[in-house]
Amino acid sequence: MLKAVGIIAEYNPFHNGHRYQLQQARHLSGADVVIVVMSGNYVQRGEPALLDKWTRSAAAIENGADLVMELPLNTAVQPADRFARGGIYALAGLNCAAVAFGTEQPDLNYAQLGQQINDLPAEPAAFIDYSQTYATQLNAVYQERLHVRLDDPNVILALGYAAANASLMNPMTLVPVPRVAVGHDEPSAVGHFASASALRQMWTSDFASAYVPTSAWQLYQDAPVVRWEDLWPYLHYRLLTMTPVQLREIYQMTEGLEYRFIQQNRDAASFSDLLQRVKTKRFTYSRLSRVALYTLLACTNQEMNNTQGPLRVLGFSPIGQRYLKQIRSQEESTVITNVNAKNGADTAPYGLTIRADRVYTLVNGHSQNFGRAPFQYRKDE
Numbered sequence: 464m465l466k467a468v469g470i471i472a473e474y475n476p477f478h479n480g481h482r483y484q485l486q487q488a489r490h491l492s493g494a495d496v497v498i499v500v501m502s503g504n505y506v507q508r509g510e511p512a513l514l515d516k517w518t519r520s521a522a523a524i525e526n527g528a529d530l531v532m533e534l535p536l537n538t539a540v541q542p543a544d545r546f547a548r549g550g551i552y553a554l555a556g557l558n559c560a561a562v563a564f565g566t567e568q569p570d571l572n573y574a575q576l577g578q579q580i581n582d583l584p585a586e587p588a589a590f591i592d593y594s595q596t597y598a599t600q601l602n603a604v605y606q607e608r609l610h611v612r613l614d615d616p617n618v619i620l621a622l623g624y625a626a627a628n629a630s631l632m633n634p635m636t637l638v639p640v641p642r643v644a645v646g647h648d649e650p651s652a653v654g655h656f657a658s659a660s661a662l663r664q665m666w667t668s669d670f671a672s673a674y675v676p677t678s679a680w681q682l683y684q685d686a687p688v689v690r691w692e693d694l695w696p697y698l699h700y701r702l703l704t705m706t707p708v709q710l711r712e713i714y715q716m717t718e719g720l721e722y723r724f725i726q727q728n729r730d731a732a733s734f735s736d737l738l739q740r741v742k743t744k745r746f747t748y749s750r751l752s753r754v755a756l757y758t759l760l761a762c763t764n765q766e767m768n769n770t771q772g773p774l775r776v777l778g779f780s781p782i783g784q785r786y787l788k789q790i791r792s793q794e795e796s797t798v799i800t801n802v803n804a805k806n807g808a809d810t811a812p813y814g815l816t817i818r819a820d821r822v823y824t825l826v827n828g829h830s831q832n833f834g835r836a837p838f839q840y841r842k843d844e
Contacts, residue, residue, distance in 0.1 A: 465786050468494035468638065469559035470528075471550030471624065473502045473539075475512050475663070476683065477522040478675050480565075480643060480656050485527030487640045488563035496529045496786045500553045500774065502539035503816060504689075504823040504831060505760075507546045509753030511689045513663055515827055518686040520777035521838040522679035529783030531838075532557070532798070535772035536762070536816045540753055543616075547623025549771055554635065555628075556797065557774070558790050561636035564624055567615040569639040577625025577637075579609055617642060691752075693826040695734040698759045702728035705758075714757045714767040718745070724758070760819045772812035773797045778838030802832045 468488050474481055489497050501523070503516045512519065520531040538549030554562055583604075602613040605622070613619045621639065628634045643656055657665075657674035665671050666688065672680045702724055710721035720741070727740035738751050757767070776798060779787060791798065799806055799813060807817055820831035 465495040465782070465789055466493070467496040467498050467557065467559045467786060468492035468561040468563050469498045469500065469554035469557065469635070470563050471534075471547070471554065471620075472499050472523075473506045473512070473659070474499075474519040474523055475502070475506050475510075475659050476514050476675070477519055477526065477679050478657060478659060478662055480658070481523070482526045482676050483643055483656075484563065484565050484640050485523070488638060489527070491640065492561040492563060492636070492638050494561060496782055497527060498530045498532065498554065498557055498559060498783070498786070499523055499528045500532045500534050500550055500557075501777070503533045503536065503775075504820055504827075505536060505540050505756060507540060507543070508749040509540060509751075509756040510691055511694060511823060511826075513666065513688055513690070514683060514686045515689075515823070515829065515831060516777055517831070517835060517838065518682050521840075522676070522682050524778040524780055524783075524838055524840045525678045525682075526676045528778075529780045530786060531777045531779070533775035533777050533816070535774070535813070536760075536819050537767045537769060538771050540756060540762075541767075542750070542753075543619050544623045544626075547620055548627040551624055551627035551631070551635075552771060553774055555631055555633075558793070559635055561638050562624060562628060563638040563640050564617070564621050565642045566617050566621045566639045567642050568618050568621075569641040571611065571618075571621075571639070573621060573625040573637045573639060574629065574634070576609060576611065576622060577627075577629035580605075580622060580626040581629050583608060687827045687829070689823060689826045691734045694759060694822070695737075697822065697825070698734065698737075698755060699728060699731070701758055710758065712763050713754070714762045714764050715750070715754050716758070720746075720751075720754060724754075760822060762815070762819075766815050769812070772816070773799045773806070775799045775802075775813065775816075776837045778840065780840045784839070801836060807832060 470488055485497055501520060504512050506512050516533055523531050534550060534553060541549065551562065605611050605613055625637060628637060662671055662674060707721045707725060710716050710724065723741045728737055731737035731740055738748055741751055742748065774797065806813055808814055809818060817832050824831055
């Protein structure tokens, strides 16, 4: 039986730091197979992925991943805790023995902290300070109760992974991988490493190639770039034609946000301008960006709160293909390899992701589902 270690990722875009994490995950866990569950064409903070899911998954497979699966939209574009929970449940469903994650604080006892987080009493009253974001208030609670600071985004996700993992009947082994050289959102590069955020900012420059594996950079040359500003005209139109009642059906459109979005959209000149106009101390830019994306894609409360949909196979190595056959032989699989008329119907569990991908295709120009087969990597080719 092949042993697998899992990674939850976005690869927006895939870079040298991600290749290092894949290498360390395999080494530290002693696993035979490295599985990645990856966001599709939209990422956790409510943005379109810079490059499409096929390009990013191929880059990962060519640089150390053995199997890349697409997280459904209603898992991929969520607040950090729900994103973490969905990713952990996906890896557990794929029978991973361990889960690896990058962190700026690798020495923390994440298994213990995960259980402590789950043991914290639910106290909604602790989060009703409307002059602060939920994340700020959560940081204060964790600092007080657990003596842990959430200054680093990867630590926030790591604690989310740990808490979700601790809730499993058979928790996976946690494998923290120290981040090298740069932090998650560092705007500058160090040595051969740059954060994904820094890479997106320098993407039109030749300098970006220094921080990306050669094989990945070659893949990127033919891949169209998609940014929020490309989708802005479609969002602008949607908000011009929707009523507050209609907007309230959109996921997380709460606390009067429907009125702010409609009013501020009228004079907004761009997507970034809209967010600046809507922004208050209560809401982070990530929360507002997600709500804007839900609006663009017409994501309702029911759709986003549904049970996690099937995982789509985006690519595999030879040993990854063997592992895929192994898990399919063990139990009823919720894995999609190819999209067809049945599993790709709008009412099917994967239908929300397909609908969202149609919007992505308006800018990307390439079909994202029908007619697309998983990337297969052969080292001798």
